[in-house]
Amino acid sequence: MQILEDRKQQVYRKGAEPFRLECNRQSAVGSVSQRACVFCGSRVVLYPIADALHLVHGPVGCAAYTWDIRGSLSSGPQLHRVSFTTDLREMDVIHGGEKKLYRALCQLIDRHAPKATFVYSTCIVGVIGDDVEAVAARVSREKGIPVLPVHSEGFRGTKRDGYRAACNALARLTGTGSVEGVSPVSINILGDFNLAGEVWTIREYFEKLGVQVVATITGDGRVDDIRRAHGAALNLVQCSGSMTYLAKHLEERWGTPFRRVSYFGIEDMSQALYDTAAFFERHDPGIRDRAAALVRAELEAVMPGIRDYRSRLEGRRAAIYVGGAFKAFSLVRALRLLGMKTVMVGSQTGLDEDYEELRRLCDDGTIITDDSNPLELSAFLAEKEVDLFIGGVKERPIAYKLGVGFCDHNHERKVPLAGFTGMLNFAREVYSTVASPVWKLTPRRQRKERAK
Amino acid sequence: MTEPVAATRNACKLCAPLGACLALRGIEGAVPFLHGSQGCATYIRRYMISHFREPMDVAASSFGEAATVFGGGENLRRGLRNVTRQYRPDVIGIATTCLAETIGEDIAVALRGYDPETVPAPALVRVSTPSYRGTHVDGYQATLMAVVDSLAEGGDRESHINVFPGIVSPADIRYLKEITAGFDLDATILPDYSETLDGPQLEEYQNIPAGGTPLAAIRRMGRARASIEIGRALAGAPTAATAIERKFGVRRINLGWPVGVRESDAFFETLAELTGRPVPEAHQKERGRLIDAYVDGHKYVFGRRAVVYGEEDLVAGIAAFLAEIGIVPVLCASGGESGTLEAALASLGVEGAIVRQGADFATIGELARGLSPDVLVGNSKGYALARELGIPLIRTGFPIHDRVGGQRILHLGYRGAQQLFDAVVNTLLASEQDRSPVGYSYL
Numbered sequence: 104m105q106i107l108e109d110r111k112q113q114v115y116r117k118g119a120e121p122f123r124l125e126c127n128r129q130s131a132v133g134s135v136s137q138r139a140c141v142f143c144g145s146r147v148v149l150y151p152i153a154d155a156l157h158l159v160h161g162p163v164g165c166a167a168y169t170w171d172i173r174g175s176l177s178s179g180p181q182l183h184r185v186s187f188t189t190d191l192r193e194m195d196v197i198h199g200g201e202k203k204l205y206r207a208l209c210q211l212i213d214r215h216a217p218k219a220t221f222v223y224s225t226c227i228v229g230v231i232g233d234d235v236e237a238v239a240a241r242v243s244r245e246k247g248i249p250v251l252p253v254h255s256e257g258f259r260g261t262k263r264d265g266y267r268a269a270c271n272a273l274a275r276l277t278g279t280g281s282v283e284g285v286s287p288v289s290i291n292i293l294g295d296f297n298l299a300g301e302v303w304t305i306r307e308y309f310e311k312l313g314v315q316v317v318a319t320i321t322g323d324g325r326v327d328d329i330r331r332a333h334g335a336a337l338n339l340v341q342c343s344g345s346m347t348y349l350a351k352h353l354e355e356r357w358g359t360p361f362r363r364v365s366y367f368g369i370e371d372m373s374q375a376l377y378d379t380a381a382f383f384e385r386h387d388p389g390i391r392d393r394a395a396a397l398v399r400a401e402l403e404a405v406m407p408g409i410r411d412y413r414s415r416l417e418g419r420r421a422a423i424y425v426g427g428a429f430k431a432f433s434l435v436r437a438l439r440l441l442g443m444k445t446v447m448v449g450s451q452t453g454l455d456e457d458y459e460e461l462r463r464l465c466d467d468g469t470i471i472t473d474d475s476n477p478l479e480l481s482a483f484l485a486e487k488e489v490d491l492f493i494g495g496v497k498e499r500p501i502a503y504k505l506g507v508g509f510c511d512h513n514h515e516r517k518v519p520l521a522g523f524t525g526m527l528n529f530a531r532e533v534y535s536t537v538a539s540p541v542w543k544l545t546p547r548r549q550r551k552e553r554a555k
Numbered sequence: 556m557t558e559p560v561a562a563t564r565n566a567c568k569l570c571a572p573l574g575a576c577l578a579l580r581g582i583e584g585a586v587p588f589l590h591g592s593q594g595c596a597t598y599i600r601r602y603m604i605s606h607f608r609e610p611m612d613v614a615a616s617s618f619g620e621a622a623t624v625f626g627g628g629e630n631l632r633r634g635l636r637n638v639t640r641q642y643r644p645d646v647i648g649i650a651t652t653c654l655a656e657t658i659g660e661d662i663a664v665a666l667r668g669y670d671p672e673t674v675p676a677p678a679l680v681r682v683s684t685p686s687y688r689g690t691h692v693d694g695y696q697a698t699l700m701a702v703v704d705s706l707a708e709g710g711d712r713e714s715h716i717n718v719f720p721g722i723v724s725p726a727d728i729r730y731l732k733e734i735t736a737g738f739d740l741d742a743t744i745l746p747d748y749s750e751t752l753d754g755p756q757l758e759e760y761q762n763i764p765a766g767g768t769p770l771a772a773i774r775r776m777g778r779a780r781a782s783i784e785i786g787r788a789l790a791g792a793p794t795a796a797t798a799i800e801r802k803f804g805v806r807r808i809n810l811g812w813p814v815g816v817r818e819s820d821a822f823f824e825t826l827a828e829l830t831g832r833p834v835p836e837a838h839q840k841e842r843g844r845l846i847d848a849y850v851d852g853h854k855y856v857f858g859r860r861a862v863v864y865g866e867e868d869l870v871a872g873i874a875a876f877l878a879e880i881g882i883v884p885v886l887c888a889s890g891g892e893s894g895t896l897e898a899a900l901a902s903l904g905v906e907g908a909i910v911r912q913g914a915d916f917a918t919i920g921e922l923a924r925g926l927s928p929d930v931l932v933g934n935s936k937g938y939a940l941a942r943e944l945g946i947p948l949i950r951t952g953f954p955i956h957d958r959v960g961g962q963r964i965l966h967l968g969y970r971g972a973q974q975l976f977d978a979v980v981n982t983l984l985a986s987e988q989d990r991s992p993v994g995y996s997y998l
Binding site for chain 2: 105107109129130131132133134135136137138139140141142143158161162163164165166167168169170171184185186187188189190191192193195196203206207210211226227229230231257258259260476477478481482485496497499500501503504505506545546547550
């Protein structure tokens with residue numbers, strides 16, 4: 104396989120000097136990037152806010168492909184799971200979509216009584232020049248709820264710019280609610296999207312430490328919580344790519360500090376609890392002990408199971424390709440806990456410092472790649488004789504076609520992988536694909552057997 | 556009557572570029588290429604992977620701000636060269652997205668002086684598929700038309716026939732090949748994604764999945780004896796078959812989807828007429844078993860009420876099949892706006908159903924609630940409604956995102972009807988059995 108000239112600087116093998124990996128740039132044209140677009144970035148970030156109405160202003164495709172797309176659970180309203188679109192047609196494109204947008208908003212707000220509405224601009228809205236801000240302001244005035252434009256035209260950058268557009272919309276919402284009853288020992292959980300109910304697990308841990316959770320942004324998110332999120336004492340930011348913009352806004356505007364955390368894997372989960380405890384120790388001297396006790400109890404519960412899986416997974420080889428690089432750090436560490444070696448790792452939207460960190464974490468010879476494509480990924484899987492590939496839906500058939508095990512660590516997971524119990528689930532997931540007897544029948548495995 | 560709803564709520568249709576990608580995946584050595592945003596390609600890939608569970612590579616010219624303002628010509632040329640280097644394709648199908656169309660991209664102009672840098676250069680097919688015009692069905696048909704328009708050649712009449720099957724499953728296409736082979740017919744089926752989108756495990760990754768209609772077979776389509784075009788919703792619209800008829804005088808035979816006995820009979824009779832051969836015994840036997848099964852199961856289904864939704868042709872075919880076995884299609888709905896569904900249903904003898912075109916799942920739900928249906932028949936996107944109504948969903952068509960095997964569902968012919976019938980009867984029996992306080996063990 105020949106790596107495209109346009110992409111040669113986006114693949115690095117650890118050990119080669121000097122370290123150089125280009126990233127955070129527009130995808131090489133014609134490369135078949137695994138990335139989506141600005142709209143996708145905004146849509147996935149805001150999607151889990153369950154009592155908001157999400158209206159995609161554009162032709163049908165953008166809404167159709169994002170209908171119920173994430174397994175982000177809500178403990179209450181389910182409005183986020185309905186796909187609303189202005190479904191623009193040729194005449195709308197010619198004459199402008201503002202009237203249709205106005206009518207759609209009014210009707211939908213009357214019918215569904217949402218707490219707020221997000222209006223996502225898609226590519227052509229930016230081109231035909233609809234004044235979405237003006238329509239949103241008018242409807243907001245008339246209906247008395249926030250109507251927030253999301254400037255997510257697909258071509259205006261990368262998925263990362265979509266995160267920023269989503270955070271800008273959220274920033275307009277924060278600071279508009281009452282902070283009455285918010286404790287000095289309180290946090291917002293940023294960047295967990297409550298896949299398979301993960302945010303509930305995390306929230307419970309923090310509540311056990313005596314920390315109030317003001318808003319979960321955006322997993323199991325609620326508009327009123329986000330409106331008062333500026334009252335929290337600390338922001339914990341997971342999935343740094345998507346939510347750092349909002350954390351920085353809250354820091355600049357309201358002086359709220361933030362900490363980067365991850366809830367995947369034992370080490371990172373523990374660290375998140377310890378960091379939080381350290382932050383609040385001046386208000387609550389007992390919190391550090393409670394954190395230690397919690398970690399100890401949780402570990403006692405899950406470690407026997409994890410050790411058992413480790414004994415069966417030791418020495419296996421894994422490849423990782425995920426959206427955000429931050430998740431990859433946790434995965435490398437979590438796989439190491441299972442005795443597995445990461446031989447390839449990449450992300451869609453990593454930054455310089457992320458790849459530097461990955462280089463630090465990984466062993467010599469590991470392939471590190473930014474914004475890869477199916478042909479490269481399939482070649483890396485074959486070259487590195489990988490037993491397990493971790494990614495999302497678009498990576499799955501690449502692994503399966505080559506007879507390689509796969510674990511979905513993206514929108515489609517149905518089992519919580521975060522927290523201490525999540526680590527045990529993760530071990531089970533990995534084992535259930537790696538240990539399946541079906542691989543014995545696949546051509547690649549049979550060739551290997553013959554070669555022995 | 557309240558004012559019409561301006562928004563589409565849970566669309567019962569997809570966008571035109573998806574149809575283009577599906578059609579192009581059925582051409583040997585072809586890579587679909589979307590001219591516009593990167594996101595369209597990725598979303599479409601994801602949507603199709605979740606159904607077919609196969610690699611589904613779609614390239615894009617990945618417009619940024621500059622391309623949007625100054626034109627995407629350079630992105631297109633560079634993208635085509637990159638695709639050619641990576642994939643070594645025989646064909647690149649360039650479909651436009653709404654972005655490229657809205658800014659008025661002229662691909663012909665952009666390709667003037669384009670140097671592919673490889674010999675032989677891949678054939679380029681261009682098709683206009685803005686998301687704001689029509690649905691995935693229109694994108695699919697437009698692509699097939701563009702393919703034959705740019706690749707088919709005329710000449711002395713030959714003995715083969717062309718078959719344009721519409722958006723059917725890979726299993727349907729495999730079965731169509733078996734049927735035409737049974738008549739000793741040399742048939743070119745376009746598209747043919749029976750292997751590209753339902754392929755075997757591999758030892759080495761294939762850049763472009765093996766299979767698909769060969770380029771040589773597409774070239775000779777203009778010399779065919781006849782074209783069979785499956786789909787009544789197409790009646791009157793320009794299609795690949797009409798293009799070949801107009802350009803090369805190849806007779807076009809338009810048939811409904813051969814779903815159920817009657818429409819399958821018409822399909823088999825057409826093949827018998829074309830070849831002067833009787834319907835092979837194996838198919839006659841399958842037909843015999845099918846009708847025998849209809850009799851065995853008729854009481855379990857009689858008078859049951861069904862809501863059918865999806866692409867117009869699928870809906871017409873399934874509704875005719877249901878009517879044929881004694882089920883009442885009470886609502887036939889499609890997100891498509893061809894305007895032909897009502898006539899197609901009438902010509903198939905389906906009467907009394909509410910027919911809605913341009914419908915979304917919210918509308919389907921609102922209508923269905925008043926119709927007390929027993930079953931939904933359509934793609935997996937009706938699951939939420941089935942769950943709400945507490946009735947079973949029989950999965951047919953595209954997409955099936957919540958089960959394995961969507962690519963292997965057979966809809967067409969006697970064999971497809973047999974599988975559909977067994978699925979319908981057993982689904983209804985199962986739901987009754989589960990609800991029964993007795994739990995009968997003989998049904």
